[in-house]
Amino acid sequence: MWEDFLIWKSYLDNPGTLKIDLMLRGIRIADPVHSISCADSSIDLVLPDGILANVPCCEPYTEASLYVLKENHDGGYVIGDGTAEVPVQLIEKPDFLSGQTKSGVPFSDIAELHGSYVVISPASGCEFFNEGIECSYCSGGFDTDEASKVFSVDDVLEVVEAVKKAKAAEIVYLSIGFSKGADGGIKFLTPYIQAIKKFFNVIVAVEALPPKRNHWIDHTYAVGADSVLYNLEIYDKELFELICPGRAGLIGRNRYLNALKYAATVFPSGTVASHLIVGLEPPGSTNKGIDCLTDMGVVPILPIYRPRPGKALGIDPLTTEIIIPVYRHLYKTVRDKNINMNWVSDISVLTTPLEGRNLLDDPEGGNIFESFYRSKLGKKTAWGLSSIRRKLRVRGKAFTVKGDD
Amino acid sequence: MPLEIDKRPLWLVLAIRSARVLFFVSLAAAFYFALTISVPEGLTEGGRNAIAIFIVCLILWVTNAVPLAITSILAIVLVPLFGVLPSDETYSIFGNEAVFFILGAFILAGAVMHSGLSNRVALAILKRYGHAPKRMILSIFFLSAVLSFFMSEHAVAAMLFPIVFEIAKGLGLRPGKSNFGKVLFLSLAWGCVIGGVATFLGGARVPLAVGMLKEATGETINFLEYTVAVFPIVIVMLCVGTVLLLKLFPIEITDTGKANKLIAEKLQKVGKITYVEYAVGGVLFVTVLAWMTIGEHVGLAVIALAAVVALFVLKLVRWKDIEEYVNWGIILMYGGAITLGTALARSGAAEWVATQTIGRWGTGPAAVIAIFSLMTLLLTEGISNAAVIAILLPIGIGMAGKYAMDPTLITYAIAVPAGLAFSLPMSTPANAIAVSSNYITVKELVKVGVIMSFTSWVVFNLVANYYWPLIGLWGN
Ligand code: SF4
Numbered sequence: 001m002w003e004d005f006l007i008w009k010s011y012l013d014n015p016g017t018l019k020i021d022l023m024l025r026g027i028r029i030a031d032p033v034h035s036i037s038c039a040d041s042s043i044d045l046v047l048p049d050g051i052l053a054n055v056p057c058c059e060p061y062t063e064a065s066l067y068v069l070k071e072n073h074d075g076g077y078v079i080g081d082g083t084a085e086v087p088v089q090l091i092e093k094p095d096f097l098s099g100q101t102k103s104g105v106p107f108s109d110i111a112e113l114h115g116s117y118v119v120i121s122p123a124s125g126c127e128f129f130n131e132g133i134e135c136s137y138c139s140g141g142f143d144t145d146e147a148s149k150v151f152s153v154d155d156v157l158e159v160v161e162a163v164k165k166a167k168a169a170e171i172v173y174l175s176i177g178f179s180k181g182a183d184g185g186i187k188f189l190t191p192y193i194q195a196i197k198k199f200f201n202v203i204v205a206v207e208a209l210p211p212k213r214n215h216w217i218d219h220t221y222a223v224g225a226d227s228v229l230y231n232l233e234i235y236d237k238e239l240f241e242l243i244c245p246g247r248a249g250l251i252g253r254n255r256y257l258n259a260l261k262y263a264a265t266v267f268p269s270g271t272v273a274s275h276l277i278v279g280l281e282p283p284g285s286t287n288k289g290i291d292c293l294t295d296m297g298v299v300p301i302l303p304i305y306r307p308r309p310g311k312a313l314g315i316d317p318l319t320t321e322i323i324i325p326v327y328r329h330l331y332k333t334v335r336d337k338n339i340n341m342n343w344v345s346d347i348s349v350l351t352t353p354l355e356g357r358n359l360l361d362d363p364e365g366g367n368i369f370e371s372f373y374r375s376k377l378g379k380k381t382a383w384g385l386s387s388i389r390r391k392l393r394v395r396g397k398a399f400t401v402k403g404d405d
Numbered sequence: 406m407p408l409e410i411d412k413r414p415l416w417l418v419l420a421i422r423s424a425r426v427l428f429f430v431s432l433a434a435a436f437y438f439a440l441t442i443s444v445p446e447g448l449t450e451g452g453r454n455a456i457a458i459f460i461v462c463l464i465l466w467v468t469n470a471v472p473l474a475i476t477s478i479l480a481i482v483l484v485p486l487f488g489v490l491p492s493d494e495t496y497s498i499f500g501n502e503a504v505f506f507i508l509g510a511f512i513l514a515g516a517v518m519h520s521g522l523s524n525r526v527a528l529a530i531l532k533r534y535g536h537a538p539k540r541m542i543l544s545i546f547f548l549s550a551v552l553s554f555f556m557s558e559h560a561v562a563a564m565l566f567p568i569v570f571e572i573a574k575g576l577g578l579r580p581g582k583s584n585f586g587k588v589l590f591l592s593l594a595w596g597c598v599i600g601g602v603a604t605f606l607g608g609a610r611v612p613l614a615v616g617m618l619k620e621a622t623g624e625t626i627n628f629l630e631y632t633v634a635v636f637p638i639v640i641v642m643l644c645v646g647t648v649l650l651l652k653l654f655p656i657e658i659t660d661t662g663k664a665n666k667l668i669a670e671k672l673q674k675v676g677k678i679t680y681v682e683y684a685v686g687g688v689l690f691v692t693v694l695a696w697m698t699i700g701e702h703v704g705l706a707v708i709a710l711a712a713v714v715a716l717f718v719l720k721l722v723r724w725k726d727i728e729e730y731v732n733w734g735i736i737l738m739y740g741g742a743i744t745l746g747t748a749l750a751r752s753g754a755a756e757w758v759a760t761q762t763i764g765r766w767g768t769g770p771a772a773v774i775a776i777f778s779l780m781t782l783l784l785t786e787g788i789s790n791a792a793v794i795a796i797l798l799p800i801g802i803g804m805a806g807k808y809a810m811d812p813t814l815i816t817y818a819i820a821v822p823a824g825l826a827f828s829l830p831m832s833t834p835a836n837a838i839a840v841s842s843n844y845i846t847v848k849e850l851v852k853v854g855v856i857m858s859f860t861s862w863v864v865f866n867l868v869a870n871y872y873w874p875l876i877g878l879w880g881n
Pocket of ligand 1: 126127128129133134135138177178
């Protein structure tokens, strides 16, 4: 027991490592912290250095967490691990999410806020569920055709308007599950992207499954997407086939890699990304995935695997000690390959490549561009430059959404 | 245009995309520079400004950076703005007789086409004469030429193209492979080009040139006089064309039975000749006759517009039917070109430019004619024939002054070759239509077109030097 204590190390002094440890272990909420609601199973916190973290607080495993969130004497909050405490800020669930659209749909059914971006799923279906070949860890709230809901463009626009009014986010992620068409769902998303781009100055990212043909990637860019994510999730071929039977069988690992490679030639540097879930495969395999993706100019994004009730894969999550070198590798690789890291920043549910910098033995300081990119003006500039780039690069008209292949 | 993502380096894309802005900024800078240089000897300030405006318009006409008509509008903005001519004079020149003649000719040609008369004549002639492959080629060639005597060669090409295309298809000719197919479309294009220079009606360029001549010098050329002067060129070129069409591409078919059947069927579908066709034909006949006989006294535009009024009084056409045949862009373009040409001439700029440029090479009237006709032939292959006239004629008229030549000679030397574009698809719609059939390639068109262009230059100069003195046009 005392050896355990010897290898245990406090992460409170490094917000980068603290974020990882918090995401793995979760947090207990001390009584009385009246203003906190953990109804969504997690809370968003701002750690020292402005690092955003989404921390589980309701899952059973959080009861054993070292970390406690408490209110301190001046009305602020602190996280303590029994040895020390660090001040944190609590991001309250924005009010606007409790609103509803004119057609009566609660905003929270359509959107989720994750730090500086909002995730909108205009349709909640994923056809993998129809055939029982969904990803084993899936927690995306997607469902079978019968249970799935489709929200109208107007509903989605109302949500984005509310997000903008509340100044809650500058980036909109449009997320869609698997559909059988050759377009990877982009045909369905096109009117949403175009409408958002027409009415709001926001950056739009598309999180979808790779289309069968590259011209749909051109189309995705042409209709207004500023960023695209085709999430491979698992780099190891066998584990990919085992854990993601739908993705492996109906799309294939090679198509993922080819689509990402092509997208990186169409979209600006740093705007094509792919998730690799840390903890679903050995860290060495994740590192290989990082190398492969960055060679193509794609930004790997590494969410941490956390078992969810009813979705247990029989895989134990990795420890912080094992995960930290993977994030270090991520940061160094993206930096050395000159891929812009600023597009993927300020995300609460995962550690971004940029945050990997805090994990270095001798952390590097940020540059002036970085702070600029993170500012409101920087986000507006990024939006403006992205629009100009599209005007310059796109020739001809995007396809009509009637086309199929 | 299909969707395409330009993946070249962003700086290169930016440079290419901003080329247009850079172009206009440079043009504005060059214009400003030209306006600020000290006035050269022998030139007035107005003359210098006219030259600066001319250079801007020349660049815009040649590059087609904005539509030709818009360049002309720019000219009528700049001419009064920079004091070359007073505003009221500028706009009165814009409303030149030639502009109204062109408007009348467009409406008249529109009425002929809309009534179906031209289509009937074309089918009837093909049915009557096109019984064997060679006869069919010559029928199309001469039919295109003769129709272009009376209406715009562009309209003739557009009207005959579907008929010729159906003949080619009906005979099972393979695009790009069949020699008969190539010759069919060449005969259409060449017929239109050659016939188009025969009268004032083949294209609006001759009225444009005559309008510019009249505004600059007070001299004019009448309908009959022009046709008499040019007809030998047309005859010789039709003969040369006949020989080349029959020799250059050996015809591989021996029978045109299927095509004849097709033409007969089409003619049958057209039905009996209608009152409207008779009446439109009658109006056209009277109009041409009037142009030839009383045109000089009454004015060509007056006759053309009277014919237009007659068409509407007799209810032969409706305005809605005619609107699509009137190319308002060309009308604006011509008005502006005439205005600019007049501004150059009246300010003395044209003569000054002529003396400083072509004047150095010209050794006498024959050389001047040869140089201008050659320059026109070369330019007309690349840019619109109206633009060529707008660019070269003011200088040519200035040149005539230097050699004490009759300026009408220079007008012929530019107006006629401006229509003789045989080599490139962009030079005239007739060529473009022929190439669009896919039966003849651009390469083939250029190969045979160059022979025709060179021949036409030689023929033009021979006619100018040996025939025109006979009819009193050239008194040397
Ligand atoms: S693709 Fe996989 S992870 Fe995404 S919604 Fe479908 S089953 Fe879930």
